[in-house]
Amino acid sequence: xxxxxxxxxxxxxxxxxxxxxxxxxxxxxxxxxxxxxxxxxxxxxxxxxxxxxxxxxxxxxxxxxxxxxxxxxxxxxxxxxxxxxxxxxxxxxxxxxxxxxxxxxxxxxxxxxxxxxxxxxxxxxxxxxxxxxxxxxxxxxxxxxxxxxxxxxxxxxxxxxxxxxxxxxxxxxxxxxxxxxxxxxxxxxxxxxxxxxxxxxxxxxxxxxxxxxxxxxxxxxxxxxxxxxxxxxxxxxxxxxxxxxxxxxxxxxxxxxxxxxxxxxxxxxxxxxxxxxxxxxxxxxxxxxxxxxxxx
Amino acid sequence: xxxxxxxxxxxxxxxxxxxxxxxxxxxxxxxxxxxxxxxxxxxxxxxxxxxxxxxxxxxxxxxxxxxxxxxxxxxxxxxxxxxxxxxxxxxxxxxxxxxxxxxxxxxxxxxxxxxxxxxxxxxxxxxxxxxxxxxxxxxxxxxxxxxxxxxxxxxxxxxxxxxxxxxxxxxxxxxxxxxxxxxxxxxxxxxxxxxxxxxxxxxxxxxxxxxxxxxxxxxxxxxxxxxxxxxxxxxxxxxxxxxxxxxxxxxxxxxxxxxxxxxxxxxxxxxxxxxxxxxxxxxxxxxxxxxxxxxxxxxxxxxxxxxxxxxxx
Amino acid sequence: xxxxxxxxxxxxxxxxxxxxxxxxxxxxxxxxxxxxxxxxxxxxxxxxxxxxxxxxxxxxxxxxxxxxxxxxxxxxxxxxxxxxxxxxxxxxxxxxxxxxxxxxxxxxxxxxxxxxxxxxxxxxxxxxxxxxxxxxxxxxxxxxxxxxxxxxxxxxxxxxxxxxxxxxxxxxxxxxxxxxxxxxxxxxxxxxxxxxxxxxxxxxxxxxxxxxxxxxxxxxxxxxxxxxxxxxxxxxxxxxxxxxxxxxxxxxxxxxx
Numbered sequence: 001x002x003x004x005x006x007x008x009x010x011x012x013x014x015x016x017x018x019x020x021x022x023x024x025x026x027x028x029x030x031x032x033x034x035x036x037x038x039x040x041x042x043x044x045x046x047x048x049x050x051x052x053x054x055x056x057x058x059x060x061x062x063x064x065x066x067x068x069x070x071x072x073x074x075x076x077x078x079x080x081x082x083x084x085x086x087x088x089x090x091x092x093x094x095x096x097x098x099x100x101x102x103x104x105x106x107x108x109x110x111x112x113x114x115x116x117x118x119x120x121x122x123x124x125x126x127x128x129x130x131x132x133x134x135x136x137x138x139x140x141x142x143x144x145x146x147x148x149x150x151x152x153x154x155x156x157x158x159x160x161x162x163x164x165x166x167x168x169x170x171x172x173x174x175x176x177x178x179x180x181x182x183x184x185x186x187x188x189x190x191x192x193x194x195x196x197x198x199x200x201x202x203x204x205x206x207x208x209x210x211x212x213x214x215x216x217x218x219x220x221x222x223x224x225x226x227x228x229x230x231x232x233x234x235x236x237x238x239x240x241x242x243x244x245x246x247x248x249x250x251x252x253x254x255x256x257x258x259x260x261x262x263x264x265x266x267x268x269x270x271x272x273x274x275x276x277x278x279x280x281x282x283x284x285x286x287x288x289x290x291x292x293x294x295x296x
Numbered sequence: 297x298x299x300x301x302x303x304x305x306x307x308x309x310x311x312x313x314x315x316x317x318x319x320x321x322x323x324x325x326x327x328x329x330x331x332x333x334x335x336x337x338x339x340x341x342x343x344x345x346x347x348x349x350x351x352x353x354x355x356x357x358x359x360x361x362x363x364x365x366x367x368x369x370x371x372x373x374x375x376x377x378x379x380x381x382x383x384x385x386x387x388x389x390x391x392x393x394x395x396x397x398x399x400x401x402x403x404x405x406x407x408x409x410x411x412x413x414x415x416x417x418x419x420x421x422x423x424x425x426x427x428x429x430x431x432x433x434x435x436x437x438x439x440x441x442x443x444x445x446x447x448x449x450x451x452x453x454x455x456x457x458x459x460x461x462x463x464x465x466x467x468x469x470x471x472x473x474x475x476x477x478x479x480x481x482x483x484x485x486x487x488x489x490x491x492x493x494x495x496x497x498x499x500x501x502x503x504x505x506x507x508x509x510x511x512x513x514x515x516x517x518x519x520x521x522x523x524x525x526x527x528x529x530x531x532x533x534x535x536x537x538x539x540x541x542x543x544x545x546x547x548x549x550x551x552x553x554x555x556x557x558x559x560x561x562x563x564x565x566x567x568x569x570x571x572x573x574x575x576x577x578x579x580x581x582x583x584x585x586x587x588x589x590x591x592x593x594x595x596x597x598x599x600x601x602x603x604x605x606x607x608x609x
Numbered sequence: 610x611x612x613x614x615x616x617x618x619x620x621x622x623x624x625x626x627x628x629x630x631x632x633x634x635x636x637x638x639x640x641x642x643x644x645x646x647x648x649x650x651x652x653x654x655x656x657x658x659x660x661x662x663x664x665x666x667x668x669x670x671x672x673x674x675x676x677x678x679x680x681x682x683x684x685x686x687x688x689x690x691x692x693x694x695x696x697x698x699x700x701x702x703x704x705x706x707x708x709x710x711x712x713x714x715x716x717x718x719x720x721x722x723x724x725x726x727x728x729x730x731x732x733x734x735x736x737x738x739x740x741x742x743x744x745x746x747x748x749x750x751x752x753x754x755x756x757x758x759x760x761x762x763x764x765x766x767x768x769x770x771x772x773x774x775x776x777x778x779x780x781x782x783x784x785x786x787x788x789x790x791x792x793x794x795x796x797x798x799x800x801x802x803x804x805x806x807x808x809x810x811x812x813x814x815x816x817x818x819x820x821x822x823x824x825x826x827x828x829x830x831x832x833x834x835x836x837x838x839x840x841x842x843x844x845x846x847x848x849x850x851x852x853x854x855x856x857x858x859x860x861x862x863x864x865x866x
Binding site: 003004006007011013014015017021022024028031032035078079080083085089102110113115117121122125142174175176179199200204205206209214243244246247250251262266274276277 | 320321323324326327328330331332333334335336337338339341342344345348349352405408409411412413416417420421424425427428429430431432434435436437438439441442443445446447472475479502503504505506508509526529532533534535536539540560563564567568572581584587588591592594595
C-alpha cells in the first residue's frame with residue numbers, strides 16, 4: 001500500500017516539476033515581451049542610443065549584432081566544417097585525434113569570459129587592432145568552434161554509409177565524395193546546428209566586452225567605405241552589440257529611460273532568439289523533405 | 297565484335313586503370329590537408345589560450361611577488377590600498393557558493409524533469425517539454441540577468457527587507473540557466489537504460505516508481521552525475537547574468553540574502569578599469585587563470601565519472 | 610595483336626585470400642572470369658562470396674583491418690599494384706550494392722554526377738549519357754518526365770535500376786552486382802534479371818546471389834563458395850544438373866544453406 005502511495009506521490013511531484021519548468025518559460029517569455037512590447041517600433045529599432053536623455057534607440061546595436069553574426073559565421077563555419085570533416089572522415093585512431101577530441105572538450109567547457117580575455121590579449125592587444133568587430137568575431141569563433149565541429153561531425157556520421165560507398169564505387173575521389181555527396185546529405189543537420197550556433201552568437205555578451213568593446217562610433221549609414229571609421233561596414237571599428245548593450249544599460253545606464261531601453265532591447269533579443277530557434281527547427285526538416293521528395 | 301575495337305578497348309582499360317588525373321589527385325590531397333589543418337587549429341587555440349592566460353596570470357606571483365597562498369586564502373581584497381592586498385578568497389568562495397546553490401536547486405528539478413519526460417509521459421515530453429528545454433538553452437545569459445535584475449532582485453528586496461542583490465538571487469538565476477543542461481543530459485542517460493532492466497523489475501512486482509528509483513536511476517547514475525557536473529561547470533564560468541544580480545561586494549556573506557562576488561564578476565567589473573601590466577590588472581588575470589584551471593578540473597571530474605560509468609556497465 | 614592473343618578472360622584471380630584482421634574470410638581463390646558473360650557467385654551467407662566480389666574493385670580498402678593477398682588482374686593488370694589508380698579501376702569495374710543507394714540528388718544528377726566528375730562537362734553529351742544509361746537500365750520510359758525529381762521518390766525497384774544506370778553511365782567493362790535483388794519484390798526482381806541478361810552483351814557481369822533459381826536463370830558460369838573456399842566453378846547448366854562436387858549437390862538440393 002505504501003509503495004502505491006509513493007508511486008502516486010512521485011508522479012504528482014514530477015508532473016509539478018514539468019509544469020513548473022514550462023510555466024517558467026512561458027512566464028519568462030511573457031514577462032520580457034509584455035515589458036518590451038511598447039518599445040518595439042521602427043524608431044526604437046533604427047535610432048541611435050542616447051546616453052543621458054530619454055528616447056534613445058538600439059539601431060546601431062542591432063546592426064552590430066547582425067554584422068558581427070555574419071562576420072563570425074564567415075570565419076567559424078568553414079573552420080568548423082573542415083575540422084568536422086576531419087573528425088568524421090579522416091581522423092585515425094591515434095594520439096593526435098585524441099588530443100583534438102580533448103581540445104574540443106576543453107574549448108566547449110571554457111567560460112565565455114575566459115575566451116573574451118584570451119581575445120583581449122591576442123586579437124586586441126597583440127595585433128594592435130584595439131576593440132574591433134573583427135576581434136569580436138574571432139573571439140566568438142573560438143567560442144563557437146567546438147559546437148560547429150560537433151554538429152558537422154554528427155551530421156556526417158548520420159549520413160548512411162551506403163552513400164559514401166556508392167560514390168567511391170563510381171571512381172569518385174574521397175574528397176569529391178565528401179564535398180559533393182556526403183556534405184549535401186548532411187546539410188539538414190549542419191544547417192540546424194549552425195542556426196542554433198548563430199543564436200548563441202547573437203546573444204553572447206561576456207566574450208565581447210573586451211574584444212568588440214562596449215561602445216560604437218557614430219555610424220554614418222550612408223558611408224560604405226570599408227576603411228572609414230564611421231562606416232558601419234568597417235570591421236576594424238569598435239562595436240557594441242545588442243546583448244552587450246542590455247548588460248551595460250542595466251549596470252550603468254544613465255538615461256532616465258534606461259529601464260525602458262533595457263526592456264525593449266531584451267524583447268528584441270528574445271524575439272531574435274525565438275526566430276533562430278524556430279527557423280532551425282523548421283528549416284532542417286524542410287530541406288530534408290525537399291531533398292527526398294518528388295516535387296523539386 | 298571486331299578485332300580492332302577489342303584491341304582498342306583493351307588498351308583503353310589499362311590506360312584508365314593506370315593513369316592518374318593530376319587535378320583530381322591534387323584536389324584530393326589538398327582537401328585532406330585543409331581538413332587536417334582546421335582540426336589542428338583546435339589544438340593550437342587550446343594551447344595558446346592556456347599559454348597566454350597562464351603567462352599573464354602567473355606574473356602576479358612571479359613578477360609582482362604576491363604569495364600564492366596569500367592570494368588564495370586572504371579574505372581581504374584591497375588592490376588599491378597601501379599596501380595593496382590581493383586576497384581573492386571572497387571571489388573563490390562566492391563562485392563556489394553560488395554554483396553549489398544553483399546545483400542544489402537545479403539538480404532535483406532537472407533530473408525530475410528528465411524522469412518525467414522519459415519514463416512517465418514520453419509523448420508529452422517529446423512534444424512539449426523537450427522544445428521548452430531547448431528554448432531555455434537558447435535564451436542569452438544577459439536576458440536571464442536582466443530578468444533577475446528586474447523581477448527577482450526587487451522581489452527578494454520586498455520579501456526579506458534586504459538589498460535584494462544576493463547569493464540567493466545569483467543561485468536562482470544560475471539554477472534556471474543550468475536546468476536545461478542538466479535535464480537534457482540526464483534525459484539522454486535515462487533513455488539509454490535498457491528496457492530489459494525495467495521489465496525485470498516490473499515483473500518482480502515493483503511499482504513504476506520503485507523501478508525508476510531502484511533500477512533506472514541506479515543504472516543511469518553516472519549520466520546524471522555528468523549532467524550535474526556539466527551544469528556546475530557552466531554555472532561556475534557564467535559571468536554577466538551573475539554579476540548583474542549578486543551585488544558584487546568583497547565582504548564574506550553571512551547568509552543567503554547577503555551580496556557576494558564571484559571570480560567572473562570581479563574580472564568583468566574591473567578588467568576595463570585597470571591599466572595593463574599593473575599588479576591590480578595582473579591579479580585579475582590570475583583570477584582568469586583560476587577559472588581556466590577550474591574548467592580543467594571539471595573536465596577531469598567528467599572523465600572520471602565517464603570511466604566509472606563504463607566500468608559499472 | 611591477333612585474335613588468338615586477345616584474352617577471353619577479363620578477371621583472373623590467383624591464390625587470392627582476404628583477411629579481416631587475423632580472420633581469413635576467403636582462401637586461395639583461383640578463377641578466370643570470361644568477357645561478356647554472366648558469372649554467379651552462390652553459397653550460404655558468410656561464405657566469402659561478397660567479400661571476394663568487393664575485392665575485385667577494391668571496395669574492401671574502406672575496411673581498415675582488411676588485407677588481400679594473391680593477385681587479381683583485370684585485363685592483365687594487377688589491380689592491387691601501386692601503379693593502379695583506384696579511381697580508374699572503379700571506372701572500369703563498376704558496382705551495384707545489395708540495397709539501392711541513390712544519392713540524395715535528382716534522378717538526372719544521380720546519373721550525371723560521375724561522368725561529369727570524370728571530365729564530361731558538355732551539357733548535351735551529358736544529356737545523351739543520362740538518356741542512354743537510363744534506356745539501357747530499362748528505366749527511361751518511367752522517369753523521362755521527372756528527371757529533376759529526387760531519386761528518393763522512386764520505388765525500391767526503380768531505385769535499384771537507377772543505381773545500375775548510374776554504374777553503366779561510367780561505361781565500365783565489368784559490372785559487379787552484390788545481391789542486387791535481395792531487397793526487392795518478385796516483379797522488381799524479374800525486371801532486374803531481364804536487365805542482367807540484356808546487359809551481358811556489352812558488359813562482363815559478376816552477380817552475387819543467395820537465390821539459386823536466379824543464378825540458374827541468368828548466369829553462364831556459377832561459382833559455389835563454402836567457408837571462404839571455392840568449392841566448385843563450372844558451367845551453370847552443369848552445376849545445376851550434375852555438379853562435380855557432392856557439397857555443391859547438397860547445397861543446390863537444399864540440404865543446407
